Amino acid sequence: MACKIIINMAVRILSLKLLFFCNYITAEIIDVPYSCIVNDTTLRCINAQLTSVPLTGGRYEILYMYDNLLTSLSSNSFECYSHAEEIYLQRNEIEDIEESTFYVVPYLKVIDLSYNDLRYIHPDLFIHNLKLKTISLQGNPLVQVNVNAPILNAPFVQNLDISRCAISSLTPRSFSSLKSLQNINIQSNNIQTMSINVLEGLQNLRVVNLGNNHWTCDCNLIKLLNYISSRRPADVSHHPWVHCYMPGSSKRQSIYPGRERKFCQDLNLQAPKVPEQIITDNQATALSPRGRFNEGPVTERLEHKVLKHERARVRKEIYTLLSQYQGALIALVIIAVLATVSMLVSTIIFKHFSRKLRTLSSDLESDIGSTTHTYEPIGDRASWPYG
Template sequence: MHLLYVFLALLSLTSGFHPNCPGRCSCDSVHSVQCYRLTEIPSGLPSTTKKLYISHSKIQHLQLSSFTRMLALEDFILLASGTESVENDTFKTLSTLKTLELWKNKLRRVPRVLPASLEVLKLNENSINVLHGSDFEGLKKLKILELKNNLISSLSPSTLSSLISLQSLMLDGNIIESVAGPLVLPHLKSMSLENNKLHLIPASFFASLQALQFLSVSGNFLTKIPINLPKSLLSLKMERNQLKVVRFRDMRHLENLSHLYLSENSLSSIDGAQILANLTTLELSQNQVQTLPLKLPARLQKLDISNNLIQRVTAQDFQDLRDLKHLFLDNNIVSLFEAGALQMCSQLSNLALEQNLLLSIPLRLPGTLARLDLKGNAIQDITERDLKDLKQLQVLNLRNNKISALDLKALEGLPRLRHLYLDGNPWNCTCSLIRVREILKAKGTDVKGGQCAAPAERQGESWMSSKKIMRQCEHQLHLTEKNKETKKKSKPEEHSSIRINMDDDYYDYEID
């Protein structure tokens, strides 16, 4: 019996068995309470509660009387509980409250009169349609404001003017059609207006955002990059807009910009990007670019120009990109890839060339490559010359090409190869191919094979797993060895050096 009391005492400290813990709640020893499937804010919570998390409940209305005893509350999170309204001053007396999150509810406006102690306010996924100037009065300590996926249609500078400490502003997924400036938020570092309905951002909007480092306006209707962007900017995201031209001369002052995202627009060229001397990431996927830019920033480490209309790759395109590590050229129409075109890219580790029109593996690729993707081209042969320099290669994807045989010497020159993808090719399942398979397995390479296209009697079988093919090849090898022994016995004695040469010739013939 004594042991039972000890067990219950320990349980009360570590779980919802706390003596003052309300039903359908779990209270722990660090003043945190988690509740589910409630119909009201629980009464009788420990007065020492610092964090209250309520989820998936049915609490239509929040009122002041529910929080009068929570004098130590620092974090209140109410998630997916159908809350439609909050009584005025409900949170005003919570002088220790730092975080207020009312996610996935049905609020139509920002709760009125919030405590001055608040540092984080998240009202994502509600039905808020207007921001009033009084909504954020007195919130001089607020650092994070999130209003994603609401029904807000405009943003006025006066609405947020009291948020002098704000560092992060997230307004994604609203219906904002217009913004006005200047937005006076001296400490703002990150702002996102993704997936709204913006056609234009006035130049004055950014005039007072001199600390802004991360800006995303992806998923709007912008036809040009906003001018007068802050010099402090490190990252600019403008995917899924309607850009046709990028005027880099208007961005000359962005000397700190390191990441630029322009995918899913209507760009046909991208010349002039070298002005952004510190750019390390440039994403241009899903545009209409027909030729690689004449000059790119020398510090570029990642270039994604997949899903465009590029036909040629030459050494001139990449002569200055010594820091490039990741190059994505997949889903273009590349048919010409000049030998040694990437030789100057001395740090390149990842090259994606899937879904192009290549007839062979490009020659003289950088020896630093760790991954090479060539899926969905028209490659027919893999030779030792194609792969001889790729000593660091770990992943080779050759799916869906026109390869029927493998050169054992080519694969022996890849000591670090760990993953080899070969399915979707018209394999000629000879015993030579099976021997290649066994050697790859022995060195620990994970091989994803495919079905035999020839000879006819093996059509449709998997050359990587067929036991029938293995038995046939073992039987053939046994017969070959037997014939070889018979042949040796029937020959007159010859000089030992001549006999060795003849045996080697015979062995080479069998391997081929």
């Protein structure tokens, strides 16, 4: 433990010294390549024909160096980029990366090394990058990786892409030092079979992409699919089926959700075991990876438990929404009641005034009829004194 602390301190001191050096180098000594574009936080050297990482001064947080001609990375490649948080190096020709290359980049969060020529990755390559969350090694021929040891020692990484890497097998030790993994992409490899023990230690796992491998059609694959589905029932539709190949044949089969039992019966093999217990997490959406499998075939018991769990999750989400918007719902109900009452009162008042108006109108008509006078002539005009 003391040795690790000393090493971490030494790495930080070294990065500070390198930063001091890089911040005070002059533009006459080291210039930014003419094909690169820079601003306050970003350095873009895309398709710039770079054969090495340019040592430029600056507090760059994002480095775009893909589509270049880089063949190797050493411990001094990023000595002037200690503030880098995202580094994109895809589609270069990188064959070798020194173990201490990224030790001087303590704030690194995203690293993309996809589609290079890496055949081997040192397990401790990112051991000092405690803020690292996403690693992409897609498209590298990692044929020399020892799957009986941890692929990487990166306890805080959440997203790992090792698709299209020519990996033929994975063991329970492969991800043993990646305890925070949430998303794993292992599609388009050469994997034929994989035990559920490979994933059991990953308590935060949410999504596993298994597609386009050379899976063998047997009930071990059914066990794996059932385990992945039970970890998060809401994500079953994310990978609706997996293709596999019959033993000793090139015929490809498709395994659909809900048909696993029939699939095993058709193969005339031992049926997969049933999860013993569903243990939900804080969001009530996952099974505990500590759950084990009992003896017995897949029956309605599994479907019943998954359906029951899904119903409980939906009910909990509904109750949560109701509790969050309780005040607003009460206000809407009060407004609706008041609007209804006001409409009723307005209707009553309108009817009352209508009756009053009709009564007044009839009274007025009767009064006008009773006050009509008939004028009679008073004598003849000739009898008037001043005719």
